[in-house]
Amino acid sequence: MSVLAYIESSKGKVKKNAFEIVSYSSELAKKLDTDLVALVLNCNDISELSKYGASKILKVTSSELENFNAKSYANIIAQAAKISNSNHIVLSSSLDTKYLAPLLSIELDAGYLSNVVELPSSLSPFTVKRTSFTNKAFSDSTIDSEFKIIGLSSNAFGLLENNVESSVEDFNPSLIEEKITIKSTEKISGKISIADADIVVSAGRGLKGPENWNIIEELAETLGAATACSKPVSDMGWRPHSEHVGQTGKPVATNLYIAIGISGAIQHLAGINSSKIKVVINNDPEAPFFKAADYGVVGDAFDVVPRLTEKLKAFKA
Amino acid sequence: MKILVCISHVPDTTSKINFTDENTVFDSQGVQYVINPNDEFGLTRAMWFKEKQSAIIEVINVGGVSTEPTLRKALAIGADKAIRIDSEPIDGLFVAKEIAEHIKSNNYDLIIAGRESIDYNGGMVPGLIAGLLQINFITNCTKLDIENNTATIEREIDGGKEILSCSLPLIIGGQKGLVEESDLRIPNMRGIMQARQKPLEVIPPSNSNSKTKSIKFYKPEPRKEVKLISSDNLDQLIDLLHNEAKVL
Numbered sequence: 001m002s003v004l005a006y007i008e009s010s011k012g013k014v015k016k017n018a019f020e021i022v023s024y025s026s027e028l029a030k031k032l033d034t035d036l037v038a039l040v041l042n043c044n045d046i047s048e049l050s051k052y053g054a055s056k057i058l059k060v061t062s063s064e065l066e067n068f069n070a071k072s073y074a075n076i077i078a079q080a081a082k083i084s085n086s087n088h089i090v091l092s093s094s095l096d097t098k099y100l101a102p103l104l105s106i107e108l109d110a111g112y113l114s115n116v117v118e119l120p121s122s123l124s125p126f127t128v129k130r131t132s133f134t135n136k137a138f139s140d141s142t143i144d145s146e147f148k149i150i151g152l153s154s155n156a157f158g159l160l161e162n163n164v165e166s167s168v169e170d171f172n173p174s175l176i177e178e179k180i181t182i183k184s185t186e187k188i189s190g191k192i193s194i195a196d197a198d199i200v201v202s203a204g205r206g207l208k209g210p211e212n213w214n215i216i217e218e219l220a221e222t223l224g225a226a227t228a229c230s231k232p233v234s235d236m237g238w239r240p241h242s243e244h245v246g247q248t249g250k251p252v253a254t255n256l257y258i259a260i261g262i263s264g265a266i267q268h269l270a271g272i273n274s275s276k277i278k279v280v281i282n283n284d285p286e287a288p289f290f291k292a293a294d295y296g297v298v299g300d301a302f303d304v305v306p307r308l309t310e311k312l313k314a315f316k317a
Numbered sequence: 318m319k320i321l322v323c324i325s326h327v328p329d330t331t332s333k334i335n336f337t338d339e340n341t342v343f344d345s346q347g348v349q350y351v352i353n354p355n356d357e358f359g360l361t362r363a364m365w366f367k368e369k370q371s372a373i374i375e376v377i378n379v380g381g382v383s384t385e386p387t388l389r390k391a392l393a394i395g396a397d398k399a400i401r402i403d404s405e406p407i408d409g410l411f412v413a414k415e416i417a418e419h420i421k422s423n424n425y426d427l428i429i430a431g432r433e434s435i436d437y438n439g440g441m442v443p444g445l446i447a448g449l450l451q452i453n454f455i456t457n458c459t460k461l462d463i464e465n466n467t468a469t470i471e472r473e474i475d476g477g478k479e480i481l482s483c484s485l486p487l488i489i490g491g492q493k494g495l496v497e498e499s500d501l502r503i504p505n506m507r508g509i510m511q512a513r514q515k516p517l518e519v520i521p522p523s524n525s526n527s528k529t530k531s532i533k534f535y536k537p538e539p540r541k542e543v544k545l546i547s548s549d550n551l552d553q554l555i556d557l558l559h560n561e562a563k564v565l
Contacts, residue, residue, distance in 0.1 A: 068474075070444075070454065095475050099456050102409075102444025111410070111528030114440050127532070132437050133343075136334040139531040179453055183469075183480040193476030199564070223565075235498045241459065242473055247330050247435055248354045248493055256564040267330045273537065277562045279554070280543070290543050295557060299548030308551050315555050315565070 002037045003029040004086035005054070006077050008094060009043035016196055017092045019052050023160040024152050025090040026053025027119055037084040039077060039171075041065055046168070053162035058084060058171040067185070068096050069178050074103035079173045081108060081147070089149045094195055101151055110147030117156035117274075134247045135273035153274065154195065155253045194243070197226035199256040200275070202245055204230035206261015206282060206301050210238035215305045216260065222312045228252065230262045246271035261301045264289025281305065318372040318463065318485075321423075322360045323416060323430035323442065324391055325353035326384040330435065336534040343436070343534070345383075352387055355431025359491035361500055362461055363429055364395045370463070372427075373397050377419060379412045381405055385517065392512035393504030399515070404522035407530065409437070413445035414525030420450060425486060427463065432456050432490035437531070443490040453487040459494025 005025035008015040022038060029036040038054040040046055042065055046057055058080055065072065077100070081089055089110070091097045098114065105112035117138070118129045125142040131153060132139045194200055201220040207213065213227075220227045227243060234244035245252050247267040253274035260281045262268060269292045272278065280293040283300045290296045297304055328334070328348045335344040352360065366372035376391040378384050379402045388399040400419065406412045420428065433440035447454030459478065460471035463485070470481045470489065504512070546554045559565040 070456075095457055095473065098440055099444070102413075102441040103448045103454070105410075105441070106445060106448025112441060113529055115438055132531070132534070133328075133334045134435050134438055136536070137336070138535050138537070140533040141529055141531045143529050145528040180455065180481050180483040183482055185474070185477065185479045187474075187477035191476070195475040231498075234493075241494050242478070244493070256558065256562070266333075270330075277558070277564045279558070290545075292540065293543045294541070294562065295554060296543045296545050297548050297551070297554060298545065304548050304551070308554070311551050311555055312565075315559075 001032070002035050002084050002086040003032065003088045003090060004077070004081050004084055005036060005038045005090045006092075006097065007038050007040045007043070007049065008092060008097060009040060012042065012044045014040065014043055014046060014049065015094070017094060017154060018049065019159050020155070020157055021090055021092050021152060022049055022052040022054050023162070024119070024157045026162050027160060028088060028090065028150075031119060031123065032088065037080075037086055039080045041073070041076070046166075050164050050166035051161055052159065053164055054166055055164045057166050057168045059168055060171050060173060062175070064175055067182050069180065070096070070100040070103055071180070072176055072178055074100040074107055075176050076173045077104050078107040080171060083171070087147045089147070091149060091151045093151055093154045098151065101149060105149050108147040108149070109145065110149045111143035111145040112149040112151065113141050113143060114151035115153045116150050117153050131274065134270040135251065136270050153253055155255065155276070156274065192224065192226045194226045194228055194245075194250055194252060197254055199223045199225035199258070200228050200252050200254045201225045201258045201260070202228035202230070202262060203233070203260040203301070204262030205232050207233075212302070213239070215302070215309070219258070219305055219309045219312070222309050222316065225258075230268055231265070259289055259293070260305060262289060263287045264292055318366060318370060318426045319424065320363045320366060320372050320374050320427045320429060321420065321425040322356065322363050322374060322376045322391070322396065323428065324356050324360070324376045324378045324387060325431065325434040325436070326350050326378055326380055326387040327353045327434050327436045330354065334536065340534050341532065350384075350387055352390060353431050353434045355433060355435070355490075355492050357501060358493055358495040359429035359431060359489070360391055360394060360396065361502060362491065362495040364502070365496070366463065367395060375400060377402070377416055379404060379406045379415045379522075388517055389512050390504060392515045392517070393508040394502050395508065397515065399517040401517065401519050402522055403519050407527040409439035409441040410445055410529070411525050411527040413442045413449060415522055416442070417446050417449040418523045418525070419520070420446070427468070427485060428488040429491055430488065432492045443488050447488045453483045454489070455481055455483070455487070456490030458489045458491050461489060461491070461495055
């Protein structure tokens with residue numbers, strides 16, 4: 001019996017979230033007194049996985065799997081779980097992986113919990129803590145089935161170095177027929193996605209109009225951060241929906257979240273609750289965001305943000 | 318075209334969340350319930366298919382009698398029929414199995430669910446239904462068009478979007494983008510009156526099993542007081558983020 005960690009990759013490289021998935025899975029394997037098997041698809045550069053405890057790596061290489069397909073990928077993970085005799089499977093919270101997870105759970109007849117934030121507090125019954133009510137609460141939840149799928153929340157566990165020798169084994173799964181055709185894929189190039197970012201710079205109605213986003217983008221660029229926005233801003237079409245953070249938008253679990261000109265509606269605060277450090281810049285000292293933030297600056301965004309950007313440039317230099 | 322929209326009955330987004338019975342049950346006292354926002358985007362898109370392509374819309378929910386006002390609201394918005402599977406939901410798998418059983422004996426061309434409910438956030442019901450019934454499934458849908466039994470879909474991906482196509486039957490996980498916030502419909506008096514006459518069928522559960530359970534709830538620890546930094550002293554902010562918070 002092993003723990004199987006599914007590692008996502010992009011263009012032959014493991015994704016950044018992989019190291020957290022391996023760190024968590026490796027600790028889970030220790031708790032269960034078993035080994036960790038990491039599954040990688042079309043990924044050449046896997047050397048860094050051993051730094052976090054991936055002692056065995058199953059490597060799939062296939063030109064037919066170049067594009068993500070939830071059903072095919074779920075099927076391959078299920079095959080890997082069976083051949084590696086794994087009944088605990090650890091997944092990330094990326095959009096692709098959350099897409100395939102329920103399909104995998106049916107294939108393996110496994111219980112699946114998403115948004116898990118900690119290692120199990122008990123192995124029998126298998127109990128983990130997860131977020132619920134869009135980060136307004138947590139629950140202790142159990143999985144009763146033999147196969148268990150754990151969807152780990154981004155940035156919830158962090159990295160834990162654990163150098164091991166990795167053995168790599170090629171794995172040739174059987175492929176299923178794909179019924180969904182990908183017509184085009186469009187990635188915003190040169191920009192960091194909210195999912196991959198350590199820092200997110202987010203702005204709201206306080207910016208007064210889409211033409212003023214240059215100060216936000218410049219701050220984000222200086223910090224190597226992704227940009228995001230509040231719900232009204234996306235509803236008014238100032239920014240794309242994909243940047244909308246909150247209960248009906250995206251959850252953000254990042255190390256640093258900087259909110260500029262966002263008052264802090266309860267739905268927005270729920271969406272960012274899992275972020276570690278929150279900074280608010282707002283000219284209204286009564287804005288609810290100040291009650292949810294770690295650091296606050298009362299001031300006008302058009303005055304504070306450009307000066308902050310200049311100071312950060314100097315700091316980084 | 319026959320469409321089934323899965324409706325989750327959830328606390329309004331502004332609700333304060335509390336628990337009762339020694340933190341084992343969500344406290345519904347004083348809580349306003351709504352159609353799960355991700356489901357409402359899908360229902361509103363379904364209305365477009367009804368008006369432009371003569372689709373028939375049925376809505377379904379797994380829940381007790383207290384969820385009926387939410388189904389009535391869906392009828393007032395324009396759904397033709399509502400189905401309530403009379404059981405308290407246990408977990409996502411339980412709900413998916415109950416809905417899948419209903420789908421098996423009724424032919425739907427398109428099943429619309431939300432990408433996740435805003436209460437338990439499992440994000441799994443549409444995918445589980447797809448797996449159980451072996452039908453096409455696409456989640457995080459931000460656009461949906463159907464012509465000649467073929468769906469064209471825009472899906473949000475991390476850092477971009479993807480255009481996909483597949484044949485029906487299909488189940489989707491919808492989200493904002495399917496329609497805009499401004500397209501959402503507030504039921505008018507005529508819709509509300511009509512909804513009273515529309516069928517709301519209550520069917521017994523098929524007693525599906527579950528595999529997970531929420532055994533205890535708790536709220537996040539109260540936060541420390543915010544540290545205010547003068548806007549004339551932004552160096553201090555950088556210093557705190559670097560040395561104290563260690564995020565720079």
